[in-house]
Amino acid sequence: MEQHSGHALVHRDDEASKIGMWLFIFTELLLFGGLFVVYAVYRHLNPVAFHLAAEELDVTVGTINTVILLVSSMTIAMATSSIKLGNKRLTLLLLSITMILAIIFMVNKYFEWGGKISHGIYPNSQTLLDLSQGDVLFFGLYYAMTGLHALHIIVGLVIIAVMFFKVWNGSINNDYNVQLENSGLYWHLVDLIWIFLFPLFYLIT
Amino acid sequence: MEPNYLEYKGKYKGIFAWIFSTDHKRIGLLYLYAVGAFFCVGALLGLLMKLELIAPDKTIMEAQVYNSVFTLHGITMIFLVVIPGLPAVFGNFLLPIMIGAKDVAFPKLNLLSWWVYVFGALLALSSQFMGSGPPDTGWTFYAPYSFQTQSNVLPAVMGAFVLGFSSILTGLNFIVTMHRMRAPGMGWFRMPLFPWTLYATAWIQLLATPIVGITLLMIVAERTLGIGFFDPAKGGDPILYQHLFWIYSHPAVYIMILPAMGAISEILPTFSKKPIFGYKALVFSSLAIALVGYFVWGHHMFTAGMSGTALYAFSFLTFLVAIPSAIKVFNWVSTLYKASIDMQTPFYWATSFIFVFMIGGFSGLVLGALATNVHVHDTAFVVAHFHFIVFGGVGYAFFGAIHYWFPKIWGRMYDVKWANFGWLTFFIGYLALYGPMFYLGLVGMPRRYFDYLPEYHGPNILSSLGAIVMIGGLAIIITNLIISSRRGETAKANPWGGSTLEWTVPSPPPLENFEEIPVVDKNPYEYK
């Protein structure tokens, strides 16, 4: 796993990789945490505007995306079980489903953002600036937070694709699978963030 | 016997044998050279500022140049020097050896974080040479000025963001290393104090750095997209920027000072030939500083317009964090009590550290108290205070550490007479430089101006002369170390009689540190 350029140090420690992944997840949580602080403060300062602006977002699309992410979280969790049981075909199937769900999520997001942008609502647009200050902040946060989240979906998608390949060629197997487990943790993190983004933007109306 | 890490020939040659090495010792030295170079740049910029302030009116530079110089001085010293300073240099070199491991948990990641550091540094410095003039915001990038100024803020902000990644990766690596790779028999409470402080530091790096990361990204979004989070014209609140910025940047002070405290806790028992006083108290005070230090950020904003309740809370928490710091000072001094002290260069640095750290700490209480803060806020008093903590803390500990571990790192000994003379010159210059600034601040001289009223002239002359003496001291110290690292006498494995694990291996250490992983059956500071 780790090769010294100077000397070969054969050193495999799955537990260390897992601790490392969790620590990385903490940094991700606090990265979004900063944005949640901003959201909380501006919601507190502009309660009415946030309330009205949230009604502009489509609850149905939000709910569908929530269901998609929850299901994909389950499929990748199942994949970590199936690889340990040595069921390679099922693992590949579950990973494919996860990737397809992630792509559907992004497509939904694309149409949602596209719709908003075609109505002239995007950061610093004249339409948005003509609305109240609360609206400017709400949509600014909407783009910043869901945008950063979407970026994580894309990264997750790439990671899962790599995992798919590694399972396929057998370098991840029922003995060595901590990488898949860590990718699963990352994907759950993405889910976790969305669990909070969904009510804060779509539901609190 | 295995060749030592300096001479080992790997698959790469020349400089590539260093910049592609995953050996924690070589990476530690890579950081040392980079940090050392940036430190010299930062120190010279500081000297330029002091020369400007040697007389009122324009002396050597215009106001706009001065603004750029203090911005670059701040960015360099904070992000490039003191934050990676002790953890990345000595942490990398010593942590694995001190806990009895062959390397850190993720050696490749370790090399990556050095590369990320270099990339971030170049990005930050590129702001000086391209675009519309060097940034003039100060290292804090306060909104709304940071997105209104025409100067080239973007690369500096992005550089700071990238540097944050490097810091996070180092912290992550260290935590996992300490959890998984301690030698058999080394329970948590047999771990030496320097690793302990690195552990506390690493948690701050992990939990605080992402906040500034996202904040800097918001500044980028503000400048490029006009997203409006900190723009009062669009409903944003500039004070929220200050909150977010200091949520990281105050704990960052503890990222700097905790490993410094750890290095002092290693040096003092070795030269006292006596177990450190109150080992567990020192451990828990490190953890307490890390935890409470996370919640005191508001004391940078006492005059910004926060609510009264927040002012009381932050002032209270600030006083609270003084307690574990004081515990450390008491324990260091008690370690010296009735000890058979060996007066060596690292010991001079360590004791002068305690002296300047206490001055910095007490002046911090003046700033932490609401009433006096209003009087001295944004004056030279603040500048004197944080230089006593940051430079007095990290700088003294860094030089103490390098004189302490020098024989281990290079396997050679430095010239003690020159080292002591350099210390004395530096110490005198240092006090003359920053001492008068306390007075100047109290009588009302503001910070960050290239000019001042004539009545402040006298102390400013003393301060500027101090700066020249101090830079002279620095030159002596650095020259002595560079020459000695090539031509010094060969050093023994344990020249000081230290009792921690790094002194049990040869100097310089072999490639994999230990031929056999040691079994630890005693506490870290036991002297025969």
Add this chain to the structure above:
Amino acid sequence: MSQDEHKHVVSYKTYTIILINLLILTAISVAVTEIELGPLTVFMAVFLASVKSALVLIYFMHLKFDNAMYKIMVGLVLVVFVIVMVITFLDYNFR
């Protein structure tokens, strides 16, 4: 090295049950918005989201089956974040 800890395999059934619970909670949180709860709306939404994220952390992310260290770390991080939020609001709530 104790590779055996990793051999703990969570059954597909457990994951399915957790997913069903998560979907029910999502349905509840959407349905709740139809009811006028006044100031409790935000509280209700964040509360339900917290329950959901707890399920994800405990089962999907295996906290239940990991050793205590992970639980302590996650708890610590959440506590730190909550304190940061509270302290920030000591400013904004009393301005």
